[in-house]
Amino acid sequence: MTERALSFDAVADQYDEARPGYPPALFDAIEELTGRPLKGSRVVDVGAGTGIATRLLRARGAHVTAVEPGPLMAARLRRAAPGVPLVRGLGDALPLADGSADLITYAQSWHWTDPARSVPEALRVLRPGGALALWWNISDGEVPWIAAQDERVRRWAGDVHHGAHSAAGRAGNLRAAMDRTERRIPWTRRVTLDTHLANLGSHSVFRTRGEQAAAGFFADERAELLAVFPDGTVEEAYAVELTITVRA
Template identity: 60%
Template sequence: MTTTSRAHSFNAAAAAYAANRPSYPPALLDAVEELAGRPLAGARVADIGAGTGIATALLQERGARIVAVEPGDGMTEQFRRTLPRVPVVRGDGNSLPLADASADFITYAQSWHWTDPARSAPEAMRVLRPGGALALWWNVSDQEVEWVAEQQARIGSFFGGSDIVLGAHGTAQRTLETGGLDFTDRTVHWTREVSTDTHLANLASHSVFLVAGEEATAEFVAQERAVLADVFPQGVVREAYAVDLCVAIR
């Protein structure tokens, strides 16, 4: 299965993605502003690979003036339902449909790893104004939490890939190596509590499940539901995340 196929697998599951994926904590955007050395309020922000608008909504709440860029049909349709007043244009990070020096921030939430950094890094620098910031982040399952690490191991065993990490498909560093940019890193830990059904639907919205197909996903979900019933007998799962944040200044 190609990277492109995995990237576009989300389009058929856009509604489930919007309903079940986690958002991001306020501390993340605080860290973005701190590392960028400027506020989001009033800034021109291009949110690339915006998906259903989970991060875009938070940026808008901070007072940013946003244009979203999204390549997928299904994700764009869901984005327009969620954020009808935010402009969204079709395109991807490898060839941004944006003017030179037109953005104060370029953000990638869960989406930089779908680009070719050798192309997307210079594109970001082209679109950023001098002093502007490129901010990349990923919600990664926090494997310092025992039950999370055990679940990740079960996912890896089921799908035959011991290095599967939901959220980033590998470490942030690997996706940055060919970008040639000087990034400052920060990790933000946070949790959310959701029902077992929402947690399992969140898992099923990741590309490793989407490309595996409904039968394989249903088999894993059934097995995992039984495990979670022992770990969280009240039916409320405390998901734990480590948000990997990387910021580079033009």
């Protein structure tokens, strides 16, 4: 477990309050592509974080077990979703029995795993015919203010993959031989400027550079966004990129 992956712990509350959820259409698509209702399904939500996806899966009637390595992310999940079974662990070594899940979900967390281990682990824990669902909320770079913000982050951070907007490296590391189905589900949400900036600030490029270093960036970013959204309400635009693989 790298320090970078555990760095989420430093922003657990901010993460839970500011990160976007997932639209109902995502869960409809999962049901359609797996051919099975979530209601009554045994779901393992890996890299569950503070439980943003866990809670939505549960609201659809799934029996969810959460798996999360970070102690503070897990603590927030326990408060936000009391009663959800939670095990501390990694997708690379799932602390779960063979064939015990109908569905394994990774909401924005698959890229933190080592696919040489997490793929066989998912196949082991899924029952035959069970499905692995990976998804990410990707900011829509076709929207001009999002493209401009992306450029400002890159300028500030150096030309790194900053995790806030791009889809690099996502489901591509599934075994080439594994059949998969993909869906793209566009959606938007309207949030206060403060929530939007807290959401942006919870991404790894800011977490790992420290609060002080980021303070100047965020003061400038607030001014840039107020010019676009003078009433202080930001419309964030996303597409959820979903990949489903069914175990033979």
